[in-house]
Amino acid sequence: MPKLKAAFLDVLGGLAILAIAFGSVRLLLGSRVLVYLLFPALSASALAIGLWRGPARERRSQALSSWLTLALLNLPLAAALVFVTSTRDRPLFAFLTVTCVFSGLGVVQPRAPLALGGWLAANLALAVAVPHFVGALVAGQEVREPAPPFVLNALDGRPLTNSDLRGKVVVLDFWATWCVPCRRELPEIDRLAQSFAGSPDVLFFAVDSGLTDNLGDPGDTPEAARAFFAKQGYRLPLAWSGDGKLENAFNVHRFPSVIVLDRAGRIRLRHGGYVGAEDLAGNLSRLIDRLLREG
Numbered sequence: 001m002p003k004l005k006a007a008f009l010d011v012l013g014g015l016a017i018l019a020i021a022f023g024s025v026r027l028l029l030g031s032r033v034l035v036y037l038l039f040p041a042l043s044a045s046a047l048a049i050g051l052w053r054g055p056a057r058e059r060r061s062q063a064l065s066s067w068l069t070l071a072l073l074n075l076p077l078a079a080a081l082v083f084v085t086s087t088r089d090r091p092l093f094a095f096l097t098v099t100c101v102f103s104g105l106g107v108v109q110p111r112a113p114l115a116l117g118g119w120l121a122a123n124l125a126l127a128v129a130v131p132h133f134v135g136a137l138v139a140g141q142e143v144r145e146p147a148p149p150f151v152l153n154a155l156d157g158r159p160l161t162n163s164d165l166r167g168k169v170v171v172l173d174f175w176a177t178w179c180v181p182c183r184r185e186l187p188e189i190d191r192l193a194q195s196f197a198g199s200p201d202v203l204f205f206a207v208d209s210g211l212t213d214n215l216g217d218p219g220d221t222p223e224a225a226r227a228f229f230a231k232q233g234y235r236l237p238l239a240w241s242g243d244g245k246l247e248n249a250f251n252v253h254r255f256p257s258v259i260v261l262d263r264a265g266r267i268r269l270r271h272g273g274y275v276g277a278e279d280l281a282g283n284l285s286r287l288i289d290r291l292l293r294e295g
Contacts, residue, residue: 006064010072013049017103018076020045021095030184030276035134039098039126046099047119049073050106066107073103091136098126130277138273139254142287145267148249152205155222155238162265169291170261171204171284173236174247176211177220177228179255185274189258190234192281201263202288206234209255210242258284262291 021042028038053069064072077096085092105118152160152172173189175182186206193204208225222240229238241247250259253272258280260269269287274280 003064006069007072010053010064010069011075013053013103014073014076016049017046017073017099018080021077021099022080024095025092028277029134029137032277032279035277036127036130038130038133040123042095043098043102043119043123043126046073046102047106050103051109052106053103054107054109066104070100070104070107073107074100089137091133094133134275134277137275138271138278140269140271140278140283142269143267147261147265147267150246150249152207152246153240154205155226155240165203165261166265167201167263168261169202169263169288171202171288172207172239172250172259172261173205174207174209174241174250174252174255174257174259176209176255177224181274182256184276185256185280186232186234186236188281190236192284193236195285196288199292201292204236205239206236207239207241207246209244209247210240211244211247260284260287260291262294 024038024041028034028041050070050073053073054066074096077099081089081093081096101122102119147162149162152165154160171189171193173185175186177183189204189206196202196204206229208220208222210219210221219242222238222242225238225240229236247253250257250267251270252259256272256274258269258271259267260271262268268291269284271280
């Protein structure tokens with residue numbers, strides 16, 4: 001019975017670690033400043049929970065082994081990462097590494113100065129790595145590729161082809177109303193579009209997709225896209241891709257995805273995913289300015 005109670009408390013500690021990891025993703029990854037607290041918050045929590053569950057000398061006979069305690073503390077987070085996240089979220093497995101190391105440090109219970117020194121040194125290194133971690137969560141790459149032949153079905157005008165857009169810098173933002181990251185990204189893209197509203201050589205289009213994550217689910221419609229934009233007050237020009245041909249043409253496999261075309265009609269940026277800690281608008285603004293100077 002004492003061992004069963006110990007196992008229950010270990011799993012309870014693991015659920016607390018899972019909740020802290022989930023909360024960190026929701027809150028800290030959305031800020032360019034607070035994101036630097038991501039790993040310190042996770043590691044400090046794991047260390048504290050490990051210290052709580054580390055078997056004290058006087059009750060060692062009633063407690064589980066250190067290895068089993070460590071496994072139970074990290075089981076909920078490991079299960080969530082395996083069964084909930086997709087292959088594009090693999091960088092989040094860094095969370096599991098952090099919790100394993102620091103909860104293990106707490107379970108082993110080394111001398112306090114050693115534990116504190118190790119925590120400070122490790123988090124200093126992790127803070128330096130935060131920009132690389134954020135970059136790994138989104139797929140952004142500058143390229144120089146010929147754009148495929150395409151037709152852009154603007155909802156407030158006639159269809160546009162490659163030749164119609166030649167001579168302009170064009171930003172295509174692929175999104176869907178059911179996509180949670182898209183809902184967080186659209187305000188940033190909308191503000192960026194308004195900052196270039198006075199430039200006739202820059203065009204933005206929010207391309208709503210009729211595709212869904214699950215087969216059989218009802219997708220968006222042009223009416224749903226218009227209603228969503230009206231409710232949110234967005235002024236981005238809307239376009240529609242109901243059959244997925246435009247996504248296939250541009251090799252878009254995730255939402256949101258941003259494609260930037262230069263004046264010659266070439267693809268110059270592919271960007272997939274959205275994390276608020278990334279300066280997406282700033283990066284896009286600098287790229288657009290550079291492409292305008294290229295002529």
